[in-house]
Amino acid sequence: MIASLNKLRMKKIDQRKQFMNLFAKTISTALVVLLAACSNAESTATGAAMSDNMVPAQLKGLQVATFAGGCFWCTEADFEKLEGVKDAISGFSGGTIKNPSYKQVASGRTRHIEAVQVYYDENIVSYDELLHAFWQMINPTDSRGQFVDRGHQYSPAIFYHSEQQKMAAQKSSNALGASGRYDKPLATDIRAFNNFYNAEDYHQDYYKRNPVRYKYYRYNSGRDDYLKKIWGSELHSKLKDMNTMGMKKSYHKPSDKVLKQQLTKLQYNVTQNDDTERPFDNKYWNNKKAGIYVDVVSQEPLFSSTHKYESKTGWPSFYETIESKNVVKETDYKLIFPRTELRSRHGDSHLGHLFDDGPKPTGLRYCINSASLRFVAKADLEKEGYGKYLQLFN
Numbered sequence: 001m002i003a004s005l006n007k008l009r010m011k012k013i014d015q016r017k018q019f020m021n022l023f024a025k026t027i028s029t030a031l032v033v034l035l036a037a038c039s040n041a042e043s044t045a046t047g048a049a050m051s052d053n054m055v056p057a058q059l060k061g062l063q064v065a066t067f068a069g070g071c072f073w074c075t076e077a078d079f080e081k082l083e084g085v086k087d088a089i090s091g092f093s094g095g096t097i098k099n100p101s102y103k104q105v106a107s108g109r110t111r112h113i114e115a116v117q118v119y120y121d122e123n124i125v126s127y128d129e130l131l132h133a134f135w136q137m138i139n140p141t142d143s144r145g146q147f148v149d150r151g152h153q154y155s156p157a158i159f160y161h162s163e164q165q166k167m168a169a170q171k172s173s174n175a176l177g178a179s180g181r182y183d184k185p186l187a188t189d190i191r192a193f194n195n196f197y198n199a200e201d202y203h204q205d206y207y208k209r210n211p212v213r214y215k216y217y218r219y220n221s222g223r224d225d226y227l228k229k230i231w232g233s234e235l236h237s238k239l240k241d242m243n244t245m246g247m248k249k250s251y252h253k254p255s256d257k258v259l260k261q262q263l264t265k266l267q268y269n270v271t272q273n274d275d276t277e278r279p280f281d282n283k284y285w286n287n288k289k290a291g292i293y294v295d296v297v298s299q300e301p302l303f304s305s306t307h308k309y310e311s312k313t314g315w316p317s318f319y320e321t322i323e324s325k326n327v328v329k330e331t332d333y334k335l336i337f338p339r340t341e342l343r344s345r346h347g348d349s350h351l352g353h354l355f356d357d358g359p360k361p362t363g364l365r366y367c368i369n370s371a372s373l374r375f376v377a378k379a380d381l382e383k384e385g386y387g388k389y390l391q392l393f394n
Contacts, residue, residue: 059087059119065130066093066159066193068115069138070146074218076116077207078137084125089117090199090206093159094191102200108151115159117196127165128383131172132239134158136231140176143187147222159193166190175384177262178299178374180254181230185261251300251346259297270371271297271349274334274341279314282370290378292322292389296371298347300326303366303373306392309359316373318366319358322389327366329354342366 069075072090079088092105095112105112118130138146138156145154158173160166169190177186198204207214218224227235253259259268269275279285284293293303293316303318311317321327325345332341332353340354351372358365381390 055119056087062086062119063122063127064161065118065120065127065165066115066161066196067118067130067134068093068113068155068157068159069134070114070154070156070223071149071217071221072114072116072199072203073206073214074221074223075134075137076205077214078133079116079118079130082120082125082130082133084123085118085120085130087119089119090203091115091117092197092199093193093195094157095195098195099197102203105153108153111152112197113153113155113157114199115157115196126239127168128172129239131158131169135172135176136227136235138188139226139230140173140186140188141182141184143189147226149221155189156187157189157191159191159196161193166192178296180252180298183255183258185258251295251298253298253347253349263296264371267296267371270369271347274350276352277315277369277371282315284316284370284373284375285314287316287375289375290393291376292381292386292392293368293373293375294386295326295344295347295349295351296374297349298344299374300344300346301386301389302326302344302351303368304389304392305378311358311365311367313367315352316368316370317358318368319360319362319364321366322392327351342368344372 067075076088076090079085092100092112093115095110097110100110100112104110140156143155145151146156158169160169173186266277270277290305292301294301301323302321304322307318307320309317309319328343328345330341330343332339342351342354343349344351349372352368355365355367356363376384376386378393381387
C-alpha cells in the first residue's frame, strides 16, 4: 500500500484534475486511486503568507495557535471539530523560503512542515485544551513523519506565539511524557513561531470538499488505528473531563529503556536499585509548599503536604498516605534486623521505609526518598489530572 502511495505522489496536477472529473462520473473508477496520500495533489502555485492584514475580518480578535501533526488535511479536520475553534487553515511553517508551493514543500528541500493555524475563542476553549486535543491527533514519538506520510515535512511540532504558550506546551509535553502512555520518549518539537504560509485553496477544508476521498485516505493511513490503541476509551475526551475522572487514572511502569531516558541517574538508582539518597541533601526534605507527591516512575499519587512533618531525619516524612493501595509494604532483610520497605504499587519503585515513631494520629513515619517522588503543586492539581485531591486543602 505504501509503495502505491509513493508512486501516486509523482502524478501531476493535470492527472489529478482528470481523476476528479472521472470521480464525478463514476465512483468505481475513482476508487482505483483513492489511496493517494496527503501529498498526492500537486500544484505549481505558491502559498500566501498569513499576515495580520490578510486575516479575514471574522477571525480578527481571536487567539492564534499553530500546530504540525503530519497531513494537514487530518489536523485541520480534527481542530475544526473542537468547540471554540472558529477556523483552522492548512499551510506551511518553519521553512527557509517565502511563499512556497505545495510541490516545493513536498520535495523536503524547503524544510517547511505541513501545519495548521488555529483561530480560537479563548472564552470557549483554552490553549491547554488545544494542546490536549493535539496529543490525541498524532504520534508524538515519531519525528520522521506521521503514520503513512514520511519525511521532515510531516514531522510533528508545536509553534508557540508567546512565552505563555511556550511554557504551557512544555508543561503539557512533560506531563504526557511522564504519564507512561508511550514506550518511547516524546519527539515533538516545540519551537518559536516564525512564519506561516497558506497552502493552495484546494487543500483548505479538504475533508469537506472531498469527503469520500478524505475518509478513504485517513482510514488507510493508520492514524486512527494508532490513536485508538494508545488512548482507548479516552480518545476524544475533553481535558476537563479527563481531569474530573483522573487524567492519570491508569498507571503503569515504562520499559527500562524509557526509564533510563526519563530519570536522572540518582532517580534510577533509588527507584530501580533500591539505593538511598543522602539526608538533608535531597529535593523535598524541607519542601513546605502545598501539593501532593506522586511516584516519579508511574505518576500514581502517594502522599500529601497536609500529612508531611519535620522528622529531623533529613528525608521527606509523612504520617499517612493519600492512597494506601498505592503503597505496598514488604519486609526488607538488607540490614541485620528486618525493616518494612515501601514500594509503589504500579511503578514498583523503591520509595523508602516505614517506622512506628511518627506523630499522632497514626504514630507512623513514612520515610521517603525525594528521588522517588515528583511534587505536584496545589495550583496544578486539576490541570494535571489530580483534581480530586484538592479537597485535602479545604
